[in-house]
Amino acid sequence: MRIAMIGGGYVGLVSGACFAEFGNEVAVVESDPAKLAMLRGGGIPIYEPGLPELVADNARAGRLTFGNDIESAVRGAEAVFIAVGTPTRRGDGHADLTYVFAAVEQVARVLAAPTVVVTKSTVPVGTGRKIAEILCEVRPDLTIDVASNPEFLREGSAIADFMRPDRVVIGTESERARETLRALYRPLYLIEAPILFTGLETAELIKYAANSFLAMKVTFINEMADLCERAGADVHDVARGIGLDGRIGRKFLHAGPGFGGSCFPKDTLAMVRIAQDHGAPTRLVETVVAVNDARKASMAARIVAAAGGSVRGKTIAVLGLTFKPETDDMRDAPSIPIVGRLIEDGAHIRAFDPAGMDQARPLLPPGVQFCNGALEAAEGADLLVIITEWNEFRAIAPDKLGAVMKGRLIVDLRNLYDPMLMRAAGFTYASIGRP
Numbered sequence: 001m002r003i004a005m006i007g008g009g010y011v012g013l014v015s016g017a018c019f020a021e022f023g024n025e026v027a028v029v030e031s032d033p034a035k036l037a038m039l040r041g042g043g044i045p046i047y048e049p050g051l052p053e054l055v056a057d058n059a060r061a062g063r064l065t066f067g068n069d070i071e072s073a074v075r076g077a078e079a080v081f082i083a084v085g086t087p088t089r090r091g092d093g094h095a096d097l098t099y100v101f102a103a104v105e106q107v108a109r110v111l112a113a114p115t116v117v118v119t120k121s122t123v124p125v126g127t128g129r130k131i132a133e134i135l136c137e138v139r140p141d142l143t144i145d146v147a148s149n150p151e152f153l154r155e156g157s158a159i160a161d162f163m164r165p166d167r168v169v170i171g172t173e174s175e176r177a178r179e180t181l182r183a184l185y186r187p188l189y190l191i192e193a194p195i196l197f198t199g200l201e202t203a204e205l206i207k208y209a210a211n212s213f214l215a216m217k218v219t220f221i222n223e224m225a226d227l228c229e230r231a232g233a234d235v236h237d238v239a240r241g242i243g244l245d246g247r248i249g250r251k252f253l254h255a256g257p258g259f260g261g262s263c264f265p266k267d268t269l270a271m272v273r274i275a276q277d278h279g280a281p282t283r284l285v286e287t288v289v290a291v292n293d294a295r296k297a298s299m300a301a302r303i304v305a306a307a308g309g310s311v312r313g314k315t316i317a318v319l320g321l322t323f324k325p326e327t328d329d330m331r332d333a334p335s336i337p338i339v340g341r342l343i344e345d346g347a348h349i350r351a352f353d354p355a356g357m358d359q360a361r362p363l364l365p366p367g368v369q370f371c372n373g374a375l376e377a378a379e380g381a382d383l384l385v386i387i388t389e390w391n392e393f394r395a396i397a398p399d400k401l402g403a404v405m406k407g408r409l410i411v412d413l414r415n416l417y418d419p420m421l422m423r424a425a426g427f428t429y430a431s432i433g434r435p
């Protein structure tokens with residue numbers, strides 16, 4: 001099958017490469033000239049394990065092409081996916097749909113045959129309906145079906161998530177669109193991935209509901225962690241104790257500095273606005289947003305308190321800057337408010353992240369010293385703070401840290417180490433929700 005993917009960002013690139021891997025011919029349209037030049041030259045603008053190889057293989061096989069011309073990309077395409085960005089609109093928390101509607105209009109103008117327009121970008125409930133109206137207005141002469149096919153890709157494991165999904169959600173009222181998308185996802189039938197057909201609005205809501213629920217789970221365990229600290233309980237055991245209940249499940253119960261990234265903060269905020277607009281406010285999600293914002297803002301104070309009330313003049317090693325491991329994404333990363341506040345309070349920061357340093361540089365205040373490795377960052381540090389749980393940090397032996405650090409204090413916001421072992425190694429070790 002021939003398909004067009006409008007938008008060569010995270011979602012477009014991963015989905016496009018994976019559809020090509022299924023054997024389809026995929027034309028990716030990218031309007032940013034710098035990104036396009038990079039993609040055409042075999043470069044990948046984002047960090048995602050396995051993606052460079054997948055893109056290279058499929059480009060070499062001629063199944064995956066990159067261009068900026070919508071008309072040639074949609075020519076003969078049975079499905080046109082809209083995968084452009086939907087950032088949070090400045091001021092009101094709504095998703096900004098400017099790029100989505102502009103893409104739909106451009107596609108409609110140049111379509112020569114009936115096709116299905118599919119939204120992959122996360123769009124507010126009701127957007128599919130508006131897209132159908134635009135298509136009808138611009139091309140009353142052509143039958144163009146609309147479908148919503150939200151993505152549930154996690155950064156860092158996006159390819160596995162695409163190839164072995166928990167489910168595929170397809171929202172549409174058109175039988176033809178259902179058939180086209182069923183055929184496109186046919187390779188997943190072999191692994192019996194459930195494919196859920198719903199109405200347009202339902203599919204759009206499922207995406208927000210899934211991310212809001214997961215964000216709520218994370219926020220719940222973060223609050224439990226605070227309670228554990230006061231009550232002398234251990235949040236790891238609480239998470240295990242509740243997570244083994246099949247109705248709750250063990251995933252997304254790791255306490256930490258608060259969620260970040262490109263999706264949870266944006267989607268929870270959009271969910272709040274969508275629900276308010278429909279006169280059915282979600283007080284739970286409103287609280288999740290507020291609690292998480294406050295948590296991220298309070299993490300620096302926790303570090304200052306652990307340092308005895310002041311970090312002025314102290315050297316702090318910071319390990320991990322990205323919002324989570326296996327990505328270079330710094331969007332809404334807890335490290336941004338934490339490092340900002342520590343610098344404001346007069347600390348000297350030596351930072352290291354395995355993949356995110358280039359993205360971090362423009363977002364962190366001047367004065368942060370970027371180092372080439374975890375041990376280099378720890379050199380001469382009075383205290384060490386872990387913000388992101390990269391695997392390579394787990395493997396650092398405490399005596400190696402002890403040999404290079406000046407002080408003996410570790411504040412671990414991701415619970416990487418065993419508190420007993422760290423204490424036995426002579427460290428004062430503060431973690432999240434553990435005695």
Ligand code: UDX
Nearest residue numbers: 151152153154155252253254256259260261263323324
């Ligand atoms: C998320 C959804 O998982 C994915 O389905 C959706 O399509 C996009 O948004 P992603 O943003 O890549 O994916 O990250 P995810 O792994 O879900 O983590 C989100 C945030 O929650 C991160 O800041 C992470 O550190 C935090 N988190 C996650 C926790 O603090 N504890 C957990 O147990 C899980």
